[in-house]
Amino acid sequence: MQHISINNNQSIALSEIPELIYSEFMKGNLELLSGKPERHCVNYFGYKTSGSIKLICCIADDVVHQIFVSSAIVDAVSILPSFTAQNHNFEKFEREIHENFGIPYSDHPWLKPLRYAHDRFDKSQVIGKYPFYKVESEELHEVGVGPIHAGIIEPGHFRFICNGEQIMHLEIQFGYQHRGIENLFLQKKKLLERTTLAENIAGDTAVGHSTAFVNLWESLCGYTPDPSLDFARTVALELERMANHTGDLSGVCADIAYQLGNSVYGRLRTPIINFLQEWGGNRLGKGLIRAGKINFPFTQTLADRLTEVFKAYEPDFNEITEKLFKLPSALSRMEKTGVVTYDEVLEIGTVGMAARMSGLNRDIRASHPSNLYGSILHKPVIKHHGDVYSRVQIRKEEIRQSIGYLKQLIANIPEFKKSEEFTATPLSDRFVISLVEGWRGEICHCAITDHSGNLVIYKIKDPSYHNWMALAQAVRNNDISDFPICNKSFSLSYSGQDL
Amino acid sequence: MFDNFKIMWHQGKQFIPNVTTAKVPGIFRGRPIITRAKIDEAILVGLCPVKAISSNPVCIDLGKCTFCGECAIQFPDKISFTTDYKLSSNERDRLIIKEGDEAPIIVNPDTIRKEIHRLFGGSLKLRQVSAGGDNSCEWELNSSNNVQFDVSRFGVDFVASPRHADGIVITGPITENMAESVERCYNAVPNPKVIILVGTDAISGGIFADSPALNRDFLSKHTVDLYVPGNPAHPLTFINGVLSLLQKTKI
Numbered sequence: 039m040q041h042i043s044i045n046n047n048q049s050i051a052l053s054e055i056p057e058l059i060y061s062e063f064m065k066g067n068l069e070l071l072s073g074k075p076e077r078h079c080v081n082y083f084g085y086k087t088s089g090s091i092k093l094i095c096c097i098a099d100d101v102v103h104q105i106f107v108s109s110a111i112v113d114a115v116s117i118l119p120s121f122t123a124q125n126h127n128f129e130k131f132e133r134e135i136h137e138n139f140g141i142p143y144s145d146h147p148w149l150k151p152l153r154y155a156h157d158r159f160d161k162s163q164v165i166g167k168y169p170f171y172k173v174e175s176e177e178l179h180e181v182g183v184g185p186i187h188a189g190i191i192e193p194g195h196f197r198f199i200c201n202g203e204q205i206m207h208l209e210i211q212f213g214y215q216h217r218g219i220e221n222l223f224l225q226k227k228k229l230l231e232r233t234t235l236a237e238n239i240a241g242d243t244a245v246g247h248s249t250a251f252v253n254l255w256e257s258l259c260g261y262t263p264d265p266s267l268d269f270a271r272t273v274a275l276e277l278e279r280m281a282n283h284t285g286d287l288s289g290v291c292a293d294i295a296y297q298l299g300n301s302v303y304g305r306l307r308t309p310i311i312n313f314l315q316e317w318g319g320n321r322l323g324k325g326l327i328r329a330g331k332i333n334f335p336f337t338q339t340l341a342d343r344l345t346e347v348f349k350a351y352e353p354d355f356n357e358i359t360e361k362l363f364k365l366p367s368a369l370s371r372m373e374k375t376g377v378v379t380y381d382e383v384l385e386i387g388t389v390g391m392a393a394r395m396s397g398l399n400r401d402i403r404a405s406h407p408s409n410l411y412g413s414i415l416h417k418p419v420i421k422h423h424g425d426v427y428s429r430v431q432i433r434k435e436e437i438r439q440s441i442g443y444l445k446q447l448i449a450n451i452p453e454f455k456k457s458e459e460f461t462a463t464p465l466s467d468r469f470v471i472s473l474v475e476g477w478r479g480e481i482c483h484c485a486i487t488d489h490s491g492n493l494v495i496y497k498i499k500d501p502s503y504h505n506w507m508a509l510a511q512a513v514r515n516n517d518i519s520d521f522p523i524c525n526k527s528f529s530l531s532y533s534g535q536d537l
Numbered sequence: 538m539f540d541n542f543k544i545m546w547h548q549g550k551q552f553i554p555n556v557t558t559a560k561v562p563g564i565f566r567g568r569p570i571i572t573r574a575k576i577d578e579a580i581l582v583g584l585c586p587v588k589a590i591s592s593n594p595v596c597i598d599l600g601k602c603t604f605c606g607e608c609a610i611q612f613p614d615k616i617s618f619t620t621d622y623k624l625s626s627n628e629r630d631r632l633i634i635k636e637g638d639e640a641p642i643i644v645n646p647d648t649i650r651k652e653i654h655r656l657f658g659g660s661l662k663l664r665q666v667s668a669g670g671d672n673s674c675e676w677e678l679n680s681s682n683n684v685q686f687d688v689s690r691f692g693v694d695f696v697a698s699p700r701h702a703d704g705i706v707i708t709g710p711i712t713e714n715m716a717e718s719v720e721r722c723y724n725a726v727p728n729p730k731v732i733i734l735v736g737t738d739a740i741s742g743g744i745f746a747d748s749p750a751l752n753r754d755f756l757s758k759h760t761v762d763l764y765v766p767g768n769p770a771h772p773l774t775f776i777n778g779v780l781s782l783l784q785k786t787k788i
Contacts, residue, residue, distance in 0.1 A: 189679075189695075190665045190667070192672055192675060193667055214668075214718070218750035230584070235744055238744055244673065302544060302548060305685055325566075354548070361544060457610075533672055
């Protein structure tokens with residue numbers, strides 16, 4: 039198998055990526071993954087180049103900490119065999135390639151629209167006419183939910199097939215949130231415009247996505263960031279993780295009608311996001327992460343404030359957590375609810391918490407560390423039951439882990455230089471891949487430039503991309519009344535999926 | 538049982554006693570002030586990622602602003618952001634801050650529809666619709682109802698069905714794929730009803746304003762009752778805006 043082996047955030051010349059004929063490309067990538075749980079496809083996409091379509095496949099190996107990149111040129115007319123028929127990791131990727139370019143696959147088992155992208159190949163596919171899976175039976179009924187849901191959340195359509203109260207099948211349809219972000223990355227030429235776009239991919243992961251973007255951008259421009267910038271990004275990522283995990287614990291408590299937990303975790307999220315505001319002026323960390331500079335240096339005063347925040351947070355967090363994890367009525371709702379097995383998550387190719395809940399060790403902080411994670415020596419929190427309880431436990435333990443990392447980080451604040459405008463420009467004919475472990479899991483951004491350094495393609499993969507399928511699997515054979523808690527325990531992004 | 542009481546006791550009083558006078562911590566970017574200092578206006582205008590700044594005189598349109606703060610960093614003598622979170626208005630023009638303006642942004646009582654105070658002054662039920670929102674404004678609207686901000690103490694609640702609602706709150710730039718659902722949701726709310734736009738994306742499209750994947754026809758067909766700027770809008774911006782719209786005198 040021909041491929042080039044690179045590191046996270048390493049920029050290479052586009053010509054260094056081996057170009058294979060499709061059959062070899064497919065065979066090689068499938069062989070790379072076969073029987074290797076430590077490997078998974080982090081991105082597989084196509085883009086138009088002089089009349090044909092170039093496919094680029096990136097397989098990450100967590101043991102050797104490398105990413106294997108290969109490519110193939112195809113036309114949009116010839117019928118191709120699909121990767122998906124042999125490995126379900128590729129199901130979403132190939133649906134997207136089919137949606138964007140019309141490539142017909144001979145044996146893809148689920149070739150349905152993915153997000154009804156504005157520039158999709160087949161404009162006759164419209165969002166109101168999604169071809170849902172149907173079962174003809176007088177015993178079964180369907181329940182449709184969405185796109186507008188009961189709470190204050192993003193839109194998506196859930197179609198359940200139920201036998202009485204029991205869910206037999208769930209299919210989730212996306213596209214409502216599609217804003218055309220990937221194209222806007224090419225349209226908008228200014229760095230600040232692109233950074234703002236990255237912050238708005240998924241507003242709950244503003245730090246995660248903007249960090250992935252600036253890491254990529256700096257590498258694309260051949261710029262080495264100052265250690266103080268890596269420090270700020272690492273601190274911000276862990277704060278974002280803590281805030282979201284705390285908020286999700288509140289949401290889980292709400293969905294099992296444990297009002298006290300809902301209120302206490304809900305209010306404990308506030309000091310963390312307020313600290314982000316004290317640091318950078320925005321509760322969700324927008325405006326904080328910038329390529330080559332930072333407008334808000336992290337000071338000793340901020341470190342002292344964060345220490346105070348933890349001092350108040352920890353006893354209250356520990357008290358409610360001890361209560362929640364001993365409460366029989368809460369445990370009975372969480373244990374053995376919404377189970378996804380190791381084999382299933384491996385087959386789906388989940389990332390982040392949705393992998394670690396079932397014993398699949400996937401955490402970019404440990405496997406492909408960027409920023410200061412290499413020096414933290416992160417040890418991923420792994421659970422084995424794949425149920426709501428495992429997902430809740432991961433949050434509990436990761437919050438404590440983040441507090442530990444943050445305390446360690448702020449004990450040694452690097453010197454922040456005076457902020458200067460970032461003037462470096464992207465190198466020509468380059469390819470870069472950037473992986474960051476956001477709070478949900480692995481975020482992957484890829485970029486390619488042409489011979490004058492302009493972006494040819496900007497590809498974004500949110501952790502939710504694969505993880506939604508794990509939710510659909512999790513609810514099978516559960517009561518439909520347990521859907522909310524299953525959904526909250528995954529807490530996935532619609533905007534990150536739809537882009 | 539006693540554990541629960543103990544936990545409740547340890548929380549102390551979390552609610553913000555007066556949401557109209559509360560101070561926000563740190564360096565919140567609220568209502569900007571633009572001085573008459575002479576600067577190169579072309580550079581300032583070109584700096585903004587969302588074309589919110591115009592020149593001669595220098596103005597910032599808070600309906601377009603993403604509050605990234607870059608203009609204040611680059612031109613500290615010209616632009617500064619105060620911590621004033623009362624940014625909402627019922628008139629779109631009031632979101633445009635001109636050079637020398639230091640007056641607060643208000644909801645103009647003379648132009649609020651008369652029935653709003655009479656019918657909804659004591660209770661306003663809202664149906665939220667995210668139409669391409671990135672889940673940041675959605676998070677902040679959820680926070681508006683946590684134990685700290687507690688907007689429901691004023692009779693303002695979010696409800697599950699548009700049939701139970703007195704109006705809709707839109708977040709996000711309204712994508713083409715959500716356009717029909719927004720319209721259908723609005724139609725399902727009984728008359729009379731209000732429309733509130735929360736966040737820069739909803740008010741102007743924000744960074745997505747020139748994306749072809751949007752369809753903002755809904756906004757040209759209907760009258761908006763309240764604009765709540767922010768990226769995301771702060772819970773206090775939302776709460777104060779709604780209270781002013783309802784002309785609540787007793788807070």
